[in-house]
């Protein structure tokens with residue numbers, strides 16, 4: 361009996377070490393749950409026509425289940441070119457939407473902004489092959505969610521908070537990861553439960569969120585990231601109070617991501 365439990369302890373420590381090694385140092389996206397919440401909310405706001413068109417492309421794969429593919433392929437070196445598509449960092453101290461917009465207009469390099477527009481154009485193209493449409497749909501669903509994660513539109517200097525070390529309930533992490541996963545996972549809801557819990561936009565909100573303009577969403581995220589950075593200047597040990605201060609902002613970005621994604625798909629397939 362004793363021998364068995366000692367063996368168990370050794371196995372358990374080896375497992376812990378293994379999972380520690382697997383912990384990524386730098387992360388670049390909402391975690392899987394965040395992406396599925398956004399996609400699930402979008403699927404609940406599609407027109408019949410858009411629903412059919414999406415299903416024709418994805419087959420039995422739901423929007424929620426296709427939403428993390430763009431992250432999964434990061435382990436395949438042949439997709440390395442796409443790793444810069446997941447974010448749009450801006451310089452510090454941008455004061456207006458127009459300033460941010462001018463940077464986006466002039467930026468010819470591939471980033472979340474330009475790729476979202478490219479994927480929308482691809483999905484509108486009736487001559488595109490089925491494979492390319494699947495690719496475009498999976499990336500569109502993923503990237504629209506990504507640009508609603510405020511730290512995906514943070515400052516370039518600190519890689520959207522990846523370089524800012526913070527504690528989450530005593531665990532060492534970074535500011536970007538807190539927003540990708542820690543805050544979302546803290547709510548202890550499945551993606552379906554989460555979508556049902558927050559998918560209650562008012563009529564006024566739906567009217568205000570009728571945008572299909574990625575520049576606008578990036579600006580909103582950037583604006584929120586500035587509040588997150590300010591907070592981090594004063595406090596880097598997060599727990600219950602951080603959740604209390606930011607959970608509404610988190611839920612609002614997840615919901616807006618879902619509504620905006622639905623708007624875009626409804627517009628493509630109108």
Ligand SMILES: [Zn+2]
Pocket residue numbers: 388389390430431446502506
């Ligand atoms: Zn991503």
